[in-house]
Amino acid sequence: MERTISPKIKKQLDIILELKTQINTWKSYNEQEVFQIVKEFEKKPRDEGSFWFEEILSNKELASDLVNIGNKYSENTKMNVYIVSALGNMIKRYKLESSEEIFNYFLEKAQTKGVELYVSFFLPYLPQFEKYERKWEYIMSIKNIKPLKDSEISFKERIDYFLNQLPIKYVEETITFFEQSINEAKSDYSKNMYRELIEKLQMK
Numbered sequence: 001m002e003r004t005i006s007p008k009i010k011k012q013l014d015i016i017l018e019l020k021t022q023i024n025t026w027k028s029y030n031e032q033e034v035f036q037i038v039k040e041f042e043k044k045p046r047d048e049g050s051f052w053f054e055e056i057l058s059n060k061e062l063a064s065d066l067v068n069i070g071n072k073y074s075e076n077t078k079m080n081v082y083i084v085s086a087l088g089n090m091i092k093r094y095k096l097e098s099s100e101e102i103f104n105y106f107l108e109k110a111q112t113k114g115v116e117l118y119v120s121f122f123l124p125y126l127p128q129f130e131k132y133e134r135k136w137e138y139i140m141s142i143k144n145i146k147p148l149k150d151s152e153i154s155f156k157e158r159i160d161y162f163l164n165q166l167p168i169k170y171v172e173e174t175i176t177f178f179e180q181s182i183n184e185a186k187s188d189y190s191k192n193m194y195r196e197l198i199e200k201l202q203m204k
Contacts, residue, residue, distance in 0.1 A: 005052055009050050009052050010052075012044075012047075012050070012053070013050075013053065013056075015040075015044075016041075016044050016053060016057070019037060019040060019041040019044065020041075020056055022037045023037060023041060023062060023065050023066065023069070024061065024062065024065055026065060026068075026069055031073055031076065034069060034073070034079070035073075035078070035079050038066070038069060038079055039078075041082075041086060042082040042083070042085050044057065044086075045085075045086055045089035045093055045094060046085065046089045046093070049093055049094075053094065054094055054095070057090050057093075058090065058094045058095050058096045060097065060099065063087060063090060063096055063102060064099070066086060066087055067087070067101050067102060069083060070083040070109070074112075077112070077113070077114040077115060080109055080115045081114065081115055084106065084115060084118045084119055084122065085118055087102055087105075087106075087122070088121060088122030091122065091125075092122065100128065106122065106123045106126065107132075110123060110138065117145050117146075117151055117154065120142045120151070120158070121154060124139060124158050124161070124162070136166075136167055139155075139158050139159070139162065140170055140174075142155040142158060143155040143177055152181060155177075156178070156181075156193075156194070156197065159197065160197065163197075163200055163201070163204075166201075166204065168204065171201055171204050174201055175198055175202065178197055178198050179194075181194045182194045182198075
């Protein structure tokens with residue numbers, strides 16, 4: 001059965017196509033113009049999804065252009081936050097293939113102040129991360145990223161996901177961290193969430 005695109009989706013698709021064209025020709029714009037283009041594009045992979053967006057938002061050339069923009073304007077923190085978010089959601093939601101270029105870009109931005117928290121949302125799920133030699137040092141470092149309240153949540157989510165793989169040598173440190181989180185938590189929901197995770201860790 002042939003699919004029919006709704007007017008609403010068609011409008012969004014046209015916007016995405018125009019943004020893609022602008023990103024593909026980013027060298028013809030100045031930094032502020034590129035920033036505005038990237039800022040608008042970043043919303044699209046995390047907005048309401050559609051089958052009609054898949055071909056564009058999984059496009060390798062588009063992804064490579066985003067990485068090149070990030071490398072060119074490496075000092076522009078906000079632009080790199082938008083690029084990390086866009087690429088991460090393209091991979092997560094639209095099955096963009098994670099290239100070595102993307103992985104290396106994420107690794108570099110994992111050390112960049114103001115961008116590193118956003119990298120932590122996506123880097124651990126890239127296929128290349130599985131064989132990354134500093135995999136566990138990186139995961140354990142997430143809890144130290146500022147702002148600490150946000151990195152605490154990111155660390156909790158990563159530990160939850162990788163719980164069965166967590167090396168024994170990191171278990172005690174992780175339990176101690178979440179015990180402190182319980183002491184500082186303001187809601188019963190958060191305290192119970194951390195207690196449940198500690199119980200799982202103690203069973204390892």
